[in-house]
Amino acid sequence: MAAITNTTWFYFVYPLLLIGSIWLGAVIAKRQYHKKNIVWKPAGLETSVVAIFGLILSFTLNSSNTEYRNRTANLNAESDVAAQMRRESLFMDTVVRDEVKSYLIKFTAVHGEINDNHYTHQQLLDTIAIVNGDFVNYLLQLHKDSTANQKHVASLLRYHNQLCTHFYKNAFSYTERTPGTIMFLLIAGSLLIGLLVGFMNTFTQGYKSYLLPVLYTFITSLAILAICDMDNPKTGIIKPDTRNIQYMHERLLTSER
DSSP states (O other), X not given: OHHHHTSTTHHHHHHHHHHHHHHHHHHXXXXXXXXXXXXXXXXXXXXXHHHHHHHHHXXXXXXXXXXXXXXXXXXXXXXXXXXXXXXXXXXXXXHHHHHHHHHHHHHHHHXXXXXXXXXXXXXXXXXXXXXXXXXXXXXXXXXXXOGGGHHHHHHHHHHHHHHHXXXXXXXXXXXXXXXXXXXXXXXXXHHHHHHHHHHHHHHHTOTTOOHHHHHHHHHHHHHHHHHHHHXXXXXXXXXXXXXXXXXXXXXXXXXXX
């Protein structure tokens, strides 16, 4: 399902499919009931079906929103760790302090572009692996040069590990999607309920009442498309907020210490 819902054309085709399902429901009612003068009576289960669909939709929307907030929280936590690492390095030797600053500038530059659609997931991982590898090699060399630096190495390595934890947690969360089975259930269910809306609307509101179909199409389309959008932060409109880590990057570039 991700191959379908991640495409741009899905954002245009899906609302049209909803409208088509409502129209089809109205056509079925007209041909099978109105033309034959058959009166349809609701069985009482229609409301339950719609309610079950609404629960599934709201649960999935809430899950996507939680994942979106977690991505932003990880970015903020990562920025906090970088700031702590920077402040502690100010009390170290000038050479060490400059090396830490250089590392953090490169690190925040990479993660500040995590929402860039032209920066693929693999490119992001490869670039940060080089940055981290160079810094770890520096720490290893620093550890060998002097026993006096071992305390600094231990402190910097602790911050480095925390940065890596937040980074990889966030980077791989960008590839997570709502399970295909759930998305199929939501899309198929919304189309079937659209069929039911179109069918029932001809009996309860008459042919010229468009309020219920319009509301259903509008609300359901927004909810489904919002789920798809938050599932794909690189190409979607709703993206995690990277201002914190970008601000950290700018501060490092302009800092004279």
